[in-house]
Amino acid sequence: MKKTGLGLVLVLFAALSAPALAKEVVIVTSFPKELFETYKKAFEAKNPGIKVVINSKQTNAGVTYLRETKAKPEADIFWVSAPDAFQTLKNDGLLEKYAPPKEIMSKIPAKIGTFPVHDPEGHYFGFAVSGYGLMWNKNYVKAHKLPAPKEWTDLANPRYHGHLVISAPSRSGTTHLTVEVILQAYGWDKGWALLLNSGGNMGAITERSFGVP
Template sequence: MSFFGSDTTMRAPLVVASAFILSCGMAFTAHAQQVVSIVTSFPKDLTGVYKKAFEAKNPGVTVEVLNKGTSAAVAFVREAPAGNKPDVFWASSPDAFEVLASEKLLQKFDGANAKVPAKIGEYPINDPDGYYYGQALAGYGLMWNTRYMKANKLPQPKEWADLVKPVYFSHVATSSPSRSGTTHLTVETILQGEGWNEGWRQVLAIGGNCAAITERSFGVPDGVNNGQFGIGIVIDFFGLSARASGFPIEFIYPSVTAIVPANIGLIADAKNPELAKKFIAFALSPEGQQLLFDAKISRLPVLPEMYEKAPAGYPNPFGGKITAKVKFDPELSRSRYYVINSLFDHTVTFRHKELVAATKAIHDASAKLASKPNAKGEALLKQAREIAYTPVLSAEKVQDKEFLKLYSASKRDAMKTKTVTALEEEWGSQARKNYERAQELAGQAAALAR
């Protein structure tokens, strides 16, 4: 008899398949009651520790963790049917929580730990409206690969402003604010700290020094870890946990930085809200906060008392050492959130090639002029810098309420799409023109130095 010849061999898989489908359907219903399900953007290194600890403390309870990218996680919560949504949303990006709250997908409840201070710097730790709670703190800073720095003979940077130096050209990496909430806050912090025009000057110049604008926020630390990039603009735990995992990594907080909470919240219409509240309480309790010190996690607890038991050398945001000099205004940040993202993408992310070319020309010209000074050349170079690093959107326009309305987070009708795409087109083509012109001017400046 041949291998495939008989009727039974061809029929059997079908029977097995349908049996599987049925039996697995049954299996689900059997243990559906004692499960708390958590949607998160955090890596398994973090969630696994919490899952284990919580399950050990509550026998019979299963923690079901769904690790997804932030945007996929939001989409998942939105698309899940009411009454069957996951229970807990746990992620860094405050904007994700804002979106969920505004769509009534989060459930208010009285679950704050009273020992957690109201604010870190100017930033409220818990949502003032009570939809979500800060669970850990994160500060933004610079991580670098020590081997890369040594091989390329790069000095260690200390401040954001250091990153615009010619020496770091093509050694830096950052993510885009539209893709990474942490990057958005970094950009917003710089803009609030330096003012609109000066802030953009810095952001654009850093962008010009970047080897890549990554799509995922993890793309930056990943690239630094494996030596693709020298320096990355990252959230602290990326740097700290990489160092703890044995990578040749250093991390510092610059003096102008924002420390903001990573949040946890209860999802509205959750399947198992009581268990969810219990889990959130656990995450905010000293016991849950202690877990953040795990080397692979390396996050900053929101409970100040925890730092007494912290490992040696662990940064303490409440100790006054890392002080956020900027008075961060969350309301301002929220109002122009989408504008900043879109402006960054259309002038930096999508025009990166031209921006880098302009930056390179400017660095070259300034190096040549340094060795052979030339007044006219200096003037041209100044002009080139001015053109390349001035934002295409004015500080006045970004305060215009009518203009900001275009970017409110609701469905877009045809008119809105048209206006917004026209703006995108204008920014994109203007940026491109500016970068090309700057490159030209810098080239002329360099020629004068000969």
């Protein structure tokens, strides 16, 4: 598997409520078990008597869930990779302010380039940065005699028909951001033309980013 880095995705979390003597911590997250299980076990080992409860939801469904339960919040932490989701929840008044320990914050840069990693007002925080972009399986490309794509515009080439896979932008926060990036980079008309032409080449559209083979 190979990729060309065309941007960055911030992995963020936000505090939704903060019970003083909680026996469990409820986390709403879009991440798969392969990722969150390590953090879950480490936290429970360091904090005996406190159980981590994971409520798995894709990003948009998570935002809807938090809005629907705002009268009686059930979650403590929202953990996804889409900054716009956090800003939406902040605008709705659904995020508590939080001040992480200084020894932790000192290890995380305040900005990546000119992009702020954390909410300046303390409603959400980034804790990891990952690359994203175009990815391809070298063996698959070779077997089907396809050129490796180098730009987003390459994906509109008819020779890729049936060979592309993407997660649904309506269900994946990361893919939603990718669509936004393309529209900003190419403009409204050219951007949508590129997305529609590339969409015609898709062999599958998955429900989640982690469902892309």
